[in-house]
Amino acid sequence: MKNQIKDQWNAGLYDGNHSFVSEFGNELIKFLAHEEGERILDIGCGTGDLANTLYENGVNVIGVDQSANMINQALNKYPHIPFVVKDVLSLSDKNEFDAVFSNATLHWVKEPKQALICIYNSLKPGGRFVAEFGGKGNVQTITNEIANQLKRSGVTYSAVEQFPWYFPSIGEYTTLMEEVGFHVTVALHFHRPTPLEGNDGLRNWLDMFAVEMFKHATTETKERIYASIEKNLRNTLFTNNRWIADYKRIRVVGIKD
Numbered sequence: 001m002k003n004q005i006k007d008q009w010n011a012g013l014y015d016g017n018h019s020f021v022s023e024f025g026n027e028l029i030k031f032l033a034h035e036e037g038e039r040i041l042d043i044g045c046g047t048g049d050l051a052n053t054l055y056e057n058g059v060n061v062i063g064v065d066q067s068a069n070m071i072n073q074a075l076n077k078y079p080h081i082p083f084v085v086k087d088v089l090s091l092s093d094k095n096e097f098d099a100v101f102s103n104a105t106l107h108w109v110k111e112p113k114q115a116l117i118c119i120y121n122s123l124k125p126g127g128r129f130v131a132e133f134g135g136k137g138n139v140q141t142i143t144n145e146i147a148n149q150l151k152r153s154g155v156t157y158s159a160v161e162q163f164p165w166y167f168p169s170i171g172e173y174t175t176l177m178e179e180v181g182f183h184v185t186v187a188l189h190f191h192r193p194t195p196l197e198g199n200d201g202l203r204n205w206l207d208m209f210a211v212e213m214f215k216h217a218t219t220e221t222k223e224r225i226y227a228s229i230e231k232n233l234r235n236t237l238f239t240n241n242r243w244i245a246d247y248k249r250i251r252v253v254g255i256k257d
Ligand code: BEZ
Pocket: 104, 107, 133, 134, 135, 138, 139, 165, 209, 247, 248
C-alpha cells in the first residue's frame, strides 16, 4: 500500500477504526464499470473489502498491497481471492489486466511517474486505470498543525524527508498520465470531509497514518504534541461530537490507447 521501509500497518486497527477507507471506495467502484469475467488488479487492496465486492460481482480480481499485515488479514477474510504482497513499483505484468483499480493508496507512492508506467504496462490495450487518492491540500489543516507543534517542541522534522505523502493537483497528475500514454477521461478534485470515529478519532488517525512525521519524537513528547494538536484543532475539526478530517481527493480515469 505504501512506500515505506517497515510494515507499520496494523490491519486490525485499520478494519476497526478506518473502515471508512473501503466504504468511500464503493463510490469509486462505480467509475470502474466492471463486467463479469474481467481481469482486474486492485493496487493497495488493504484488507481486501473492495476486492471482495468485485469478486462478488463476478470479476477475476487480484489484490496487491505492500503491507504483509494487510495481505495476511485479506487472506484470512477472503481466502478465495488471490492477494499478494507487492509494491506498485514492482509490478512486472505486461498487457495483463482489463482494468487497474486503486483506492486511497497512490498518495503513498513518491515516484508517481514510475508507478504510472508500471500501471500502464500492466494494462491490456484499451484497459482502464481508475484511481482515487489524496489530492492537493489533503489533510493540510492536520499536517500544518503537526509541523507547527513539532517545531515548537524542538523535534527535528524535515518535510522533504518525513512528509509521507504525494498529494498532487489534477493538473500535475493528469499531465503525468498523458506523458505515460493515458487518454484521461475523468479528472476531479473535490473536498471530502471524513469522519474519524470516536473521541480519540484524531489521535487514532495520527497513530495509524502519521508515524513518519513523529519519528524523531520520544513517546512522551509525542503524547504531549497529540494533546496540543487536539486542543488547537478542536474548534475547526470537531463538530457534532466527532472529528472530521479535511480530506481532499483526486479521482482519475485513464484509458491505455
Ligand atoms: C487519504 O486517504 O487521503 C489519506 C489517508 C491517510 C493519510 C493521508 C491521507
